[in-house]
Amino acid sequence: MSEREGAAESAHAVIGAGRVAVVTGAASGIGCALAEAFVAVGSAVVLADLDGREAEAVAERLRLNGAAALAVTVDVSDPASVERLAKVTLDRFGRVDVLCNNAGVSTFNLIQDQTLDDWRWVFNVNMWGVVHGLASFLPILRGQSTPSHIVNTASMGGLMSGVPFIGPYAASKTAVVSISETLRQECAAYGLPIGVSVLCPSATDTRVMESERGRPVALGAECRTDDAEAMRLAIKSMFTGPDGSTPAHVAMRTLKAILAGEFWIIPNSGERPIVEARFTEALASFPQ
Numbered sequence: 001m002s003e004r005e006g007a008a009e010s011a012h013a014v015i016g017a018g019r020v021a022v023v024t025g026a027a028s029g030i031g032c033a034l035a036e037a038f039v040a041v042g043s044a045v046v047l048a049d050l051d052g053r054e055a056e057a058v059a060e061r062l063r064l065n066g067a068a069a070l071a072v073t074v075d076v077s078d079p080a081s082v083e084r085l086a087k088v089t090l091d092r093f094g095r096v097d098v099l100c101n102n103a104g105v106s107t108f109n110l111i112q113d114q115t116l117d118d119w120r121w122v123f124n125v126n127m128w129g130v131v132h133g134l135a136s137f138l139p140i141l142r143g144q145s146t147p148s149h150i151v152n153t154a155s156m157g158g159l160m161s162g163v164p165f166i167g168p169y170a171a172s173k174t175a176v177v178s179i180s181e182t183l184r185q186e187c188a189a190y191g192l193p194i195g196v197s198v199l200c201p202s203a204t205d206t207r208v209m210e211s212e213r214g215r216p217v218a219l220g221a222e223c224r225t226d227d228a229e230a231m232r233l234a235i236k237s238m239f240t241g242p243d244g245s246t247p248a249h250v251a252m253r254t255l256k257a258i259l260a261g262e263f264w265i266i267p268n269s270g271e272r273p274i275v276e277a278r279f280t281e282a283l284a285s286f287p288q
């Protein structure tokens with residue numbers, strides 16, 4: 001039995017045959033791998049992405065392998081678009097068992113060179129995208145009497161917090177960690193059968209380093225300094241090199257966490273010393 005089949009065998013009711021997973025940012029990278037992992041254990045999947053054509057190409061490939069897969073063109077920064085996603089999902093599948101608020105983007109510049117529109121775009125997608133997902137889907141999950149699960153994709157950047165050249169990204173991902181922690185506490189306090197996880201990947205071989213492909217024209221083009229572009233290329237080569245993780249690994253780790261009801265999903269160990277140093281410094285600053 002494969003690792004994936006083993007995970008399915010012990011399945012918590014939220015994934016498997018007859019269950020429905022909604023994944024934003026599913027046309028590429030981690031979202032695409034999540035969609036593949038959900039259908040591999042028998043769930044139906046809704047692939048939501050700004051790039052509707054690529055989402056449809058992935059969905060078509062999954063359908064050819066016998067999966068129930070629906071592609072929906074969605075801009076997570078637009079609450080009406082996410083509300084439509086929820087409606088289309090219910091119209092087609094009648095329920096939602098797992099929501100992965102996964103779509104995300106980044107700019108690359110020192111804070112002094114990030115424009116207000118850079119900040120707006122990154123927060124509109126990374127933070128407001130998660131908030132819109134919760135606003136549209138929490139009422140559905142609460143209305144179902146069955147267990148469900150929400151996975152918000154943050155980043156190791158949200159735990160390291162201070163990350164040169166990706167200030168808006170790190171700040172938005174820190175917000176996603178915080179939103180997830182609050183949601184987890186509130187669901188527990190009110191006895192809601194809604195599990196919550198926050199996914200904090202690092203260095204995964206995806207197209208996140210080419211995020212600008214989905215930037216709205218109205219927010220202008222990104223204008224990186226030479227230093228920032230050099231850093232972007234250096235990070236990109238790290239993601240695709242031997243130290244980089246694969247989207248499939250991140251997705252597998254995520255499904256296991258859903259099954260186990262784990263809050264923190266940290267697929268890679270590399271940045272542990274940085275996170276430790278951050279919290280050690282903060283703890284040492286408490287008055288004796």
Ligand SMILES: NC(=O)c1ccc[n+]([C@@H]2O[C@H](COP(=O)([O-])OP(=O)(O)OC[C@H]3O[C@@H](n4cnc5c(N)ncnc54)[C@H](O)[C@@H]3O)[C@@H](O)[C@H]2O)c1
Pocket residue numbers: 024025026027028029030031048049050051074075076077102103104105125153154155156157200201202203204205206207208209210211214239
């Ligand atoms: N790749 C990494 O190393 C890494 C590390 C930490 C966190 N993450 C996070 O993982 C998530 C997935 O990113 P990825 O690495 O797979 O990158 P990716 O660029 O391969 O995939 C992101 C997807 O999000 C979609 N998207 C962008 N803006 C959108 C919008 N407004 N509405 C709907 N969809 C939109 C894109 O079209 C794309 O298909 C992101 O939240 C990212 O921040 C990635």
